[in-house]
Amino acid sequence: MEVHLYEQLYMHVIREIKEGKLKAGDRVSSEKELAEAFGVSRITSKKALEKLAESGVIKRIQGKGSFVANLAGGLEPKKHSEESTSLVTDERKRPLIGFIISNFSDEFGLRLLRAMEKRSAEHNCDLIIKRTGGSKEEEKRAIQLFVSLGIKGLIVTPIHGEHYNAELLRLVLDKFPVVLVDRYLKGIPVCSVYTDNKKAAKDLTLYLIGRGHDKIAYVSPPEENTSTFEERLLGYTLAFTQEGLKLNQDYCLTNLKGILPINLHGTAIDDDKNTLRRFLEQYPDVKAFVASEFLVATMLAQAIDSLDKSLDEYDIVCFDSLNDYLGKPLFTHIQQDEKRMGEEAVDLLVSQLIGEAVPEQRIIEHRMIMRT
Incomplete structure (x- = not known):
């Protein structure tokens, strides 16, 4: 029968008591010490000590540790087959x-x-x-x-x-x-x-500023109560402050809802593409965009293409881009770890x-x- 990890720790303590290495009242290794010695998780070592305590082999004292119990009648743990069966049952109930x-x-x-x-x-x-x-x-x-x-x-x-x-x-x-x-x-x-979405979005915006753009739009779903989008919008605005540039609030397009999981199979994506096309037509001088997500960047690229404009005229950056068939990133982007x-x-x-x-x-x- 397979011997499970915390059963090994259990039997290790049993052997140390049988061999006289541990006597009544002696301190037993802590969860941390057992975990480090056997290269297992603290959950595993904790379970082994709990099993020893349930068997009456050790006593656990809050704030002090675990100690060998006074085994006046000798140490007679369950037969191995019974012990293994019990432990296997517990193993199936691992966290x-x-x-x-x-x-x-x-x-x-x-x-x-x-x-x-x-x-x-x-x-x-x-x-x-x-x-x-x-x-x-x-x-x-x-x-x-x-x-x-x-x-x-x-x-x-x-x-x-x-x-x-x-x-x-x-x-x-x-x-x-x-x-x-x-x-x-x-x-x-x-x-x-x-x-750090604020820093990441600022890095993307500074990259576009460094490429000579001063008209940079930000495109995203609504940021309300979603820390990721709130921080990315803030990072975009901070880049302008850092560089002493004026931020045009009309360039902040944060009403795109098509990429939200709840809307992926509806008409919201088509609505977003229409919104992006209108923006491109209204602000033809805006040639740089910070997209809060990869799907926003791809919608924007499709909107540009639908207007018979060349993508080479635009700089689009985003978060978490996929690669093309040659393994090259489709957009300059922030890669999260x-x-x-x-x-x-x-x-x-x-x-x-x-x-x-x-x-x-x-x-x-x-x-x-x-x-x-």
Whole structure:
């Protein structure tokens, strides 16, 4: 029968007691010490110590540690086959964590998901996933479903919207382990992992200014209560302030809704393309654009093409661009480190599961990738 990780730690302590290396009253290695010695997660070492305590082999004293119990009748743990069966049953109940996201795609989300899934397995946790399609009701239902399934912690990318989800806020206020990814909630004390979107958008805008543009538009979905879009708009405006340039508010087009997950299959994309065409016709001298997302940049390129204009006349920059068939980026863009973002999110959630304090913010560095 396969011997599971925390069973190895369990039997290690048993052997040390049998061999006389540990006696009644002796301190047993801590969760951290066992995890480091065996190269396992703190969840695994914690489970082994909990099993030892349940068996009466050790006593755990809050704030002091674990100590060998007074085994007057000798150490007689269950037969190995019985012990293994019990532990295998527990192994099947290893911590379940949930991940809720509006949508994911090749340009953003898939690498994040892969990293989270891999990191969860490394921590001996099982990850379950739910896409909400940007629906507030679906997000609420997903949270309720995951809680009913007994998840121990939740990672979530909140939907775009004017109001925070009450179910999510309730979890945060109840001190349930939660980590937000690619978002943060203003005024809400919850651990969040995200790119410095303000700096990233400023970098993109400064790049266009450096190329000689002084008429630069910003195109995006509405920014209300979505920290990602709010920060990107702020970064765009700060670049003008830094360079002493006047910002024309008419160049801020933030009413595009077609790329939001909840609208992807409706007529909103066509409406957005018409809005972009009207903007291009109204402001023909604007030749540079900061697009908040890759899909916005592609809609803009399609609008330019529909007016029989050459894309070579324009400079378009964005976040998270895909590559063309030759492997070259379609746009100069900010590349977010999704792999590290996913790993950090799981690490911070696991830290909460074992009672460790975590920071409210974890900023992940970005890179600018030039279109050649």
